[in-house]
Amino acid sequence: MIYGTPDDRNFSKMISFINKRGFFVVFGKGDNLIQPVHVEDVAGAIAAVIEKPATFGKTYEIPGRAPLKYKEMLEIVKSKLGRQFRIYYLPIGISRIAVKLYSRLVPSSSLKPDMIDRMEIDKAYSYENASEDFGYEPMPFETGIEKFIKHLEKN
Template sequence: MDRRMNRVTVFGGTGFVGRRVVRHLSESAVMVRAASRHLAPAEGDNVEHVIADAHDERSIEAAVMGTDGVINAISLYAEHGGDTFHSVHVEAAARIARVARQAGIKRFVHLSGIGADPASSSPYIRSRGEGEAAVQATFPGAAVIRSAVMFAPDDVFLTTILGLLRTLPAYPLFGDGRTRLQPVHVDDVAAAIAQVLRQTQRPYPIYELAGPRVYSYEELLRTIARTAGLRPMLVRIPFAFWNAAAGLAEILPRPPLTRNQVELMQIDTTASGSRPGFGLLGISPRSLEEELKAMLKQTNEETQTPKETRTS
């Protein structure tokens, strides 16, 4: 590990990925500054939470002051108000990278996603690709982390699928269900990000992080259902319907489905095999099936435990 990485700022440090990166770094005795729009409770003696706005250069300058490394884990899944895919994934990412370079930051790590493509017709996918290019042009030597779809007990991916499988009489498939995915546990991604930041050798420009197994979407649903002891009826639904439904859902404050999610389901999000990944970092990504079994076991134990015991 690079002992020069004593202080690190994590933008998006209270988010799904960011808070786990903060934990991994703090557990390795790094002083961590978790920067986000909303202040969160401190987590340990070596974690500092600060308010920072990625659209405000002075706010970024204050957040990176005195740190050795910067991680940008900010992402946007549905546009709202002034927050657009381009303003967050491209403009804000480039702004953070520029301020970090001007501040003399030694290492910069940027979180993106497998499938990012600046030539895509999808605003979300295109902004991810443009953001990567903007960061690497602004901060030479920056490392980009492309992750496959991430899962965890508190996610909106695996838990949503499981909930719908349990409640719907028939589960609607995206298209013909052949889109390929390679789900990865968010903690494995966070550990990899922390390692890329702190490794002594110069990082590669791009890493691809994906789980140990590739599924078609239909295979994934059947695997989740089988593990949970369910036998669902799967119904193929055209993508045109999904796009229309997602457009309506985005009116809600917390949409259960967004158009960018539908767009991602139309392309394969699997590791290419030509980029460095977990193997190079010495990390063995955990199995979705095993993690789901553990999650279901814990849920069952909590359900069966008497209320008096849980609250005592």
């Protein structure tokens, strides 16, 4: 999950939703692992790979610094936003039914049933090869999300 631009479809939407409504709904327990990566880290990795011919033809994982549970990530967002909001956890089974019904009632909705399935999948990756081959060291999520929130507040 790449974040750091206002049109990233994930964090910008999440933060906008939280700011407008004062709450956020998590499908499931929020124990799934995610490893968001800031767009500057991705751009830096691309630039570094281009400059190192030894990397040509190789494939690299370019994740964020460390895996976080989804609920841990939300707590970090909460602290960096500097405002309180409620987090509601909706059981997976109920979430599937609710989203399926909602997506039928509101076909233009960005909520889709497959999003629920993805909430049960861990998305944690090693960047050891990237670190060794071209010095990839992504910023901590706390740093990146704070930078992103400040950017959103300015614009």
